[in-house]
Amino acid sequence: MTSDAIPSQLNALLPQLGADAVKLLIPYLTQLDAETGQVLVKQGDHGTDVYFLLNGKFSVFEKIQINSSEVVLNVATFPGPGVLGEVSVMTATERTATVVVIERSDCLVLTQDKFNALVKASPQTGIELLKAFGAIMYGRQSAFQNKVRGNILRESLSIEAGIAKMARYTGRVSRTSPALAKKLFSDDVKGVNYKSD
Secondary structure, three states: OOOOOHHHHHHHHOOOOOHHHHHHHHHHOEEEEEOOOOEEEOOOOOOOOEEEEOOOEEEEEEEEEEOOEEEEEEEEEEEOOEEEOHHHHHHOOOOOOEEEEEEOEEEEEEOHHHHHHHHHHOHHHHHHHHHHHHHHHHHHHHHHHHHHHHHHHHOOOOHHHHHHHHHHHHOOOOOOOHHHHHHHOOOOOOOOOOOOO
8 A cells, every 4th residue: 555545545435524634634544454364353342443444355243142042143245445443433332243354455543542632633623534434334324224124125015014024123114194294204305215026
């Protein structure tokens, strides 16, 4: 990874941050060559480092229990570029999954100490970075919600059957009257289009 390429790679990863804020962020980052097999984050740890994954490939594992029997699931595999660990820095909670490098990656790391120093030196940049992390989290949550809803509705024989099935998995869901819908939303709001074919 060349230092000349870093600003453009970070701008692509964090478009809402802006070029000036990216320039302010770069001195607070540490370069990491993540090798195949390296564990970047481990489920249950209290680490708060944020990883900017510039390339490479990664697998995500979660340990759960089913009837008190431990089960480890490989829940995702994804390529870089991406951001990893933004949840922990925003919420000070434990890591929710283990992430392993499966194809060598160039990474930039923002430690908690460096993040705190950035916030002290440039509070506005810290705020903008947190907003960018929030946007990433929102995007992941929306994608997951849409995938679950889409799968439920696609597997249903009718719209009404899909709504009833969705209520079993996601909580109370019911169809409203057209009059209530008109009061709640403007005509230009369409919402996500789920296919039930």
